[in-house]
Amino acid sequence: MDTIAVVVAGVTGRTGEAVARAIHQTSDLRLVGAIAKNHGGEHLGARWSDSGLDLAVTSTIDALSAPPSDAVLVDFTEAESAFGRLEWAIQRKWDVVVGTTGFSQEQSQYLADLVERHQVGAAFIANFSIGAWFLERVAIEASQYFGQAEIVEEHHAAKRDRPSGTARRMQELLAQSWKRNLDDIPVHSIRLPGLVAHQTVIFGSDGQSLSFRHDVHDRSAYAQGVVQAVRKVHSLKGRVINDLGEILNDH
Numbered sequence: 724m725d726t727i728a729v730v731v732a733g734v735t736g737r738t739g740e741a742v743a744r745a746i747h748q749t750s751d752l753r754l755v756g757a758i759a760k761n762h763g764g765e766h767l768g769a770r771w772s773d774s775g776l777d778l779a780v781t782s783t784i785d786a787l788s789a790p791p792s793d794a795v796l797v798d799f800t801e802a803e804s805a806f807g808r809l810e811w812a813i814q815r816k817w818d819v820v821v822g823t824t825g826f827s828q829e830q831s832q833y834l835a836d837l838v839e840r841h842q843v844g845a846a847f848i849a850n851f852s853i854g855a856w857f858l859e860r861v862a863i864e865a866s867q868y869f870g871q872a873e874i875v876e877e878h879h880a881a882k883r884d885r886p887s888g889t890a891r892r893m894q895e896l897l898a899q900s901w902k903r904n905l906d907d908i909p910v911h912s913i914r915l916p917g918l919v920a921h922q923t924v925i926f927g928s929d930g931q932s933l934s935f936r937h938d939v940h941d942r943s944a945y946a947q948g949v950v951q952a953v954r955k956v957h958s959l960k961g962r963v964i965n966d967l968g969e970i971l972n973d974h
């Protein structure tokens with residue numbers, strides 16, 4: 724069977740590890756590279772107690788021992804280092820699946836232009852869980868009937884960006900639907916130990932409110948969306964997908 728070579732950046736992280744394990748367990752994907760800033764030189768098989776996995780972790784992408792000519796880079800790290808890593812990968816005509824959030828608008832636009840210039844496939848998805856995507860669908864539907872909403876996003880205390888990429892995207896979708904400015908849809912960010920990733924959208928009109936909530940209890944929630952995205956971007960040319968629906972509904 725033809726397999727797709729995948730390099731995961733952030734392989735020791737909360738999300739990157741769940742995603743990398745799912746990739747390793749998927750028969751048409753082949754985990755060929757593992758990147759983590761502070762774990763260069765470690766052996767991923769030993770870390771996972773998986774004697775069948777012979778893969779060294781490197782701290783940078785250019786330290787990969789045998790970079791494949793054709794691969795998909797999956798990135799779950801932080802925006803500052805991801806930017807250079809994505810540039811490196813796209814310039815080598817690798818496709819990219821990006822879960823990392825916190826890029827500026829200029830950075831996102833620059834990377835989208837690079838994707839087009841090098842004719843690779845890309846998915847920049849703020850949230851790879853089916854529940855978050857469905858929350859977007861119902862919120863867009865509700866926005867046809869309500870004229871005001873606020874977003875409450877709650878995450879673990881170590882999350883770096885605020886508001887979350889998921890909340891920013893919800894803000895953009897509602898702003899588009901209502902043809903308003905982003906600032907007209909307030910976002911409340913909560914960072915506390917014990918939380919994982921949670922988002923509530925509250926619509927209000929005279930005498931009533933309507934709340935939709937999505938909870939991620941475990942990062943395995945993101946794994947299947949990423950696996951499907953890897954397959955999808957590998958057949959794309961020069962385009963960025965931002966809507967998980969385009970990947971989930973691709974049968």
Ligand SMILES: NC(=O)c1ccc[n+]([C@@H]2O[C@H](COP(=O)([O-])OP(=O)(O)OC[C@H]3O[C@@H](n4cnc5c(N)ncnc54)[C@H](OP(=O)(O)O)[C@@H]3O)[C@@H](O)[C@H]2O)c1
Nearest residue numbers: 733735736737738759760761800804822823824849850851
């Ligand atoms: N799109 C989605 O569905 C989704 C879902 C969840 C999270 N996220 C996003 O994914 C990102 C990671 O979140 P997380 O909670 O998993 O973070 P985390 O637990 O802090 O893990 C970060 C990972 O990135 C690595 N890393 C950090 N800086 C690096 C650098 N300069 N070079 C190479 N590797 C580096 C870390 O390596 P070390 O362990 O060696 O430090 C670690 O493996 C965040 O941007 C978050 O918002 C997206």
